[in-house]
Amino acid sequence: MHPYVELAKKAVEEYVKNRRILVCPKDAVPDMQKKAGVFVSLKKHGQLRGCIGTFMPSEENICKEIIKNAIAAATEDPRFYPIQEDELNDIIYSVDVLSEPERIKDISELDPKVYGIIVTKGYKKGLLLPDLEGVNSVREQLMITKIKAGIDPSDEDVEIFKFTVERFK
Template structure:
């Protein structure tokens, strides 16, 4: 009974996916099944082919994070290429997880966050965890945390997690940037 309910929820989520999420799903599924990256399909919205931006792909399985990789700024020619690249990386290169297997593919829920240009801020008081993601930088160390994440309720938590991800110790000085995202589910 539980499994049937979960399958139904997944099917509803998949049927409501927009072009960004469908491309992320196609990218990872193609790579896991064939070992090759997918070509950019036709019929994508023009802004996906025209615009350049960083993008993070998050994968969840049974409500738990299963992979998340992205780019702060664009490293490819367009958002569609960024999604193809980062979806494969989220499923196969996130060091916190083993690579996604073909058996897992039907159980994954995807989200795609397209990042706006980061802006420097003077202090945590300029953060709103629901509205802004944060980038914490100290020398060559850089950590990023997306906005509006479950369990992250204060700017202090947000900055602490981003510092930890970057390996920035409490005694080290750091600078802050904030950014908005457009989240596609």
């Protein structure tokens, strides 16, 4: 298991069982000291069970970003009830570390298998990670992301940013 995934798992288990927030391990891999946006996804029996993240870093390093977002994915995703202790053995974790978002000039720059996207209009903002099952075209990716942001899917007057992820399972 990759150290990022192991950290996410330990953070969720410690919080769900003991209501304690894990501290970054002193022997954390050097990459965990970098800053980046991070998404933590939790699945149970192949179905999404929680996914929370940050597209820009909100913590001082990836280690703290993983811990914060893992706990939030397990307990604060508004689409799901909080994960219970009896579910922990069934949870599969993945951690996505995001590149810095880059504004696009034309949708021809997008590929839903390679790039995640952020769509913004005013204060509304939606994000969709890349390479998601069932998202096979740029049109689908844009529609889903606009809906997540509360933006009319037919609205063309939006800002679009792309990013890549390093996915760890």
